[in-house]
Amino acid sequence: MRDFRHDISALALNTATLGHNVAGAGAGWSPERTMDACVARGIGGIVLWRREVAGREAAVAAHARAVGIKVVGLCRAPFLVGPLAPVRRDDVVDDFRAAIDQTAELGADILxxxxxxxxxxxxxxxTSLGLVAEYVATAASYAAAAGVRLALxxxxxxxxxxxxxxxxxxxxLDMCDQINxxxxxxxxxxxxxxxxxDLPRQLARAGRxxxxxxxxxxxxxxxxxxxxRGMMGDxxxxxxxxRAAVEQAGYDGMCEVEIFSATNWWKRDPAEVLDVMVERFRTVC
Amino acid sequence: MRDFRHDISALALNTATLGHNVAGAGAGWSPERTMDACVARGIGGIVLWRREVAGREAAVAAHARAVGIKVVGLCRAPFLVGPLAPVRRDDVVDDFRAAIDQTAELGADILxxxxxxxxxxxxxxxTSLGLVAEYVATAASYAAAAGVRLALxxxxxxxxxxxxxxxxxxxxLDMCDQINxxxxxxxxxxxxxxxxxDLPRQLARAGRxxxxxxxxxxxxxxxxxxxxRGMMGDxxxxxxxxRAAVEQAGYDGMCEVEIFSATNWWKRDPAEVLDVMVERFRTVC
Known part of the structure; x- marks a missing residue:
């Protein structure tokens, strides 16, 4: 199991944790400012949301390269089924592809x-799971051509x-097996x-x-x-x-902190949230 | 699979569905009045809460026998672990036994x-599941002596x-296997x-x-x-x-409607709630 007490380069911030504090919302931190604040603390990665980077993918990716932070992934594909999904099937497919394209443009690995x-x-x-599998199977081919990995x-x-x-x-994992x-x-x-x-058994099954x-x-x-949602340790x-079971299965990638918290953390100064996040990552994860 | 369109004697009301409308609360329906309203509609059983019958178990049981309704069960044993459980271990054990005694006094089958x-x-x-298993194993012997069945x-x-x-x-079911x-x-x-x-597989495993x-x-x-919570069909x-899988496993007992709904059903006239419940039981269950 990796030791994060002195090296937090495997820590990634999902910007949701700061209440999506991007330009024009909340405290108004742009993706660039957020990345700078992460780099200053030794945080190695960032996960962004589509609306935060729409139309500026190349510029955001360039900033990430310049300051030395990894754009780990993008949130997220559209809802594929259910009451919140686009009504038209073509709209689901089109938006799924757009999200894959955006992931590639950002230089991110995972959608x-x-x-x-x-x-x-x-x-x-x-019935819904059956529909999901159809959408994902189709998208997986498209994503492979774009060099993007999909995480269910x-x-x-x-x-x-x-x-x-x-x-x-x-x-x-059953769906992964099915789509293969x-x-x-x-x-x-x-x-x-x-x-x-059942999680330990499933993580061992998941492997890579x-x-x-x-x-x-x-x-x-x-x-x-x-x-x-709570901060780690609360x-x-x-x-x-x-985490031990995840790493035992073979995972050696980034650990992404994603905390939706209108009740607490989103009310705080983003700099304070990052500081607490780093401390908790070192001590309780 | 049983057909309930014309015979609802397998339907039981959990009084929570009426917002615990017992004497002194809500619309003020006593257990007796609630039982009468059930019998008038052909509902065959009732499930009561401890606070509704405390100190009046024998009288409530006598009324049930007199009007011909089955007291199916009692809600419920105390929380055994966690932040809402009694702090002292002896208090948990004592209250668990009191709940078993109360179930027996009511002439109910299940706690x-x-x-x-x-x-x-x-x-x-x-850790918590381990503690639960200890409490339940001890209580199961006590309940057996009282003729009470325990439902996890x-x-x-x-x-x-x-x-x-x-x-x-x-x-x-793992815990049932363990305690045996x-x-x-x-x-x-x-x-x-x-x-x-995983439910279909587990129900088949559960059997009787x-x-x-x-x-x-x-x-x-x-x-x-x-x-x-929603009414059946909503x-x-x-x-x-x-229900088909539950009955396939061998279950032929009562079907208990338990709807906690401060947002909707608890605001309505209890008689209306019972009428809708009966209609939905006949048509969508």
């Missing part, structure tokens, strides 16, 4: 996929209705999987198909399941044990 | 167990932090398990150890994970398929 909830007019997850992210079952009918690492594309893997997010006693590892914490008394997830 | 969340000072669910209810993983470190049917007591089984609640693709089956629905856009759970 994260959050699949969407239960398709309207259907019950249960089976199972979300916590609380999002099963509207955001992700894909709720477990087991289901995500070399550039398709999974993203493991502590928030989504911490409760799952773990394309991303996300850090945060599950607060014992979560007040808002979308925007009340909740009940056994982060160190999960 | 439901909601195990509680992650034990303070620990991380992840493993896995809750949706959203409750993992504070209310239930036991989050899947698989985990509940004839009067220990599981309660399957659509709200808690609808998202789980399914002691209870709970109906409600998961709303696609759930606004409050504690008090925004959400995305594939209720009919789950």
């Amino acid at each position: 994260t996929i959050v699949v969407g909830g239960v398709q309207p007019g259907t019950k249960g997850v089976a 992210e199972p979300l916590h079952p609380v999002y099963g209705g509207d955001r992700s009918c894909l709720t477990t690492t087991r289901d995500a 594309a070399e550039n398709l893997g999974v993203a493991i997010d502590v928030y989504h999987v911490w409760w799952d006693t 198909r773990i394309f991303g590892f996300h850090l945060c914490d599950w607060l014992a008394h979560t007040t808002d399941v979308l925007l009340d 909740g009940v997830a056994d982060i160190a044990t999960i | 439901t167990i909601v195990v509680g969340g992650v034990q303070p000072g620990t991380k992840g669910v493993a 209810e896995p809750l949706h993983p959203v409750y993992g932090g504070d209310r239930s470190c036991l989050t899947t049917t698989r985990d509940a 007591a004839e009067n220990l089984g599981v309660a399957i609640d659509v709200y808690h398990v609808w998202w789980d693709t 150890r399914i002691f209870g089956f709970h109906l409600c629905d998961w709303l696609a856009h759930t606004t409050d994970v504690l008090l925004d 959400g995305v759970a594939d209720i009919a398929t789950i």
